[in-house]
Structures are given as structure tokens and as C-alpha cells.
Amino acid sequence: MNLQFTKIEKGEGSRVIGTLTWGDDSYSVITGGYGLGEIPNGSYIVKTRNVAEGDSTTMKSGFLNPATGRGWFIPLEAKFNTSRFGFGIHPDGNLPGTKGCLGLQGDDIDKFFSKWLTTPLTSRPTTLHVTSDL
């Protein structure tokens, strides 16, 4: 099963709001707003074996769930030619928006990670497709 991220509307500044879909579940996401902006459209490898978790002692506040003080980072690797790199899926802590990552919003942070925790490693999505309906 793959992940699908669809950009659906422009947010404040250069932020882009969209929906991340995993099977029957969908999650609210913001990408961009800072740095070089939103994640480019295309396909990405979801690096399921390279996931890290942390708290304020090991991760910056932009990666932490404000509700729990816990964060995690699921790295992504573009399957296409691009000069952009370093993307991932993570809680959107601190101010809304990211430097290109997919920042999960509000209650969807825990909802997504709870599904991640209860899905065996070999059954987790290994591809993310990013498209735009803007």
C-alpha cells in the first residue's frame, strides 16, 4: 500500500495545505512556508527502516507534537531528479509550516503515528506519491 499526498489549497504565505491518504484514512498536512518551500510533486521512497523518534532533548521543536512533546521523523527520498532533499513526514510543531517536509496537523499527528505503530514494518507504505489539485 502506498501513501498519497494531494496539495489542495494555498495557505498563508507560501504554505500549501493538503491531505495525506493511507488506505481508508486521511490526515491534514501543511508543506512549505519556509526555506525552499513545498515538497515537489513526484514519487518518493518512504524509508521505513530509517525512522527516528525523539523529544526536546534530541529533536527541534518543529518536529515535536505540541500536545505530547514527542516527535518522530519518517525520511523520504525522491525517485526523480531534483536538487531538493532531506524531506520527511513529521508532526508540525512550533509555527505552522515546514521547509518542504509533510507536517501533520493537530490530532492527526497521533492518529497517523498510532496507525504506524500498529502496522508491522513489512506492511508499511514504501512509496509516497505527491500530486497537486491546486
Added chain:
Amino acid sequence: MKKTIIIASFLGAISVLSGCATGQQSVESSLLDIAVVGEGKESNTASILLSKISLHDASLEKLHSLTGQDQPYAKRVYSSFAVAKRTQYWPDIERFIDIASEDPAFIITSESDVVGPNNDLMSFLSYYSYKSDKALSTLIRMVPSADGAVLEQLSSALQIAEGGDPARFNKLVLQNGADKTFINQLIMED
């Protein structure tokens, strides 16, 4: 015959270039060997390092096989930690929490060569203590054995847990027969 010799030479050259002929092992397999056959500090160190790199299924399965009751406690707790950290799969995380709860003092007194003031196993327990009463209880039960930087890290973890849900925290302090006055003092000092 000549053709066979040429093919054999060619394959040999490729093996040397790729490192096969030198018996070069990957970081993953080298660490796994030490985690499996090593003892004490060496084995603990290897397991912590394995928890920080991406692992193949065969390595995860090998580490998982070290978590059974037939293995020494150190192997069980460190291997279950490495597996849980690499899979983030809740049954693996619960397995580590279960094993860690058997001997909280061991988590903070066992040694490794990994540098830094933070204890990786305690950090992992602390991370999931908001979801698991057993993980938080294990942290609370560590208090009498903790000192110095370990106590500093533990105080911080307890302060976060208390701030997140004071009623749950106080209930678990009571349930575990911990010294509430001392714990409150630790939390306030942090």
C-alpha cells in the same frame, strides 16, 4: 580450459574489487556478531549502535531471537530495545517495556561505550511513558537506583510525565510505593 581460467580470473577480480575476497563485513553484520556472541559492555554497545542504523529483516529476526527467556537478561533487554527502536511496532515496544520492567535498576547501571550523558534505553522508555503505564512505572521504580546525570535525565522524564497527566502520574507513584516527597523534589528541581 583457457576460457574457464579467464572467466575464473575475471570473477576473482570482481570479488576483490567488491571487497568479498577480503572478507569485509558490513557495519550491520559486524555489530550483530558482537551483539550475539559478545558479553557485557561490548554486547550492550553493539545493540545500542544497531538501534541507530537501518536493519535488514534477518538482523531484526536474529536480535528478536535473543529476547527469549533462555537468554541472559542483558541480551534480552538490549536486543528487545534495538528491535523496538528499529521497527516502532507496538508489540515489539511492549516486549521491550515488559523486559525492562523486570529490572529497572539494570537499565541505569549496566554499562556501554556509547558516549553522552543520556541513557538510550531510558530515553526510549520515557518516550513511550505517555502511552504505557508500565513504562512510566518502570521509570518511577528507577529513582532509588539513579544518581548524577542519570538522575538528571530521569527527573526530566518524570517532570514531563507529571506535567502531561498529574493524576495518572500520582496514581502510579502511589501504586509503585515510591517516595512521593523525594520525587516531587526531583521534579521541582528540574
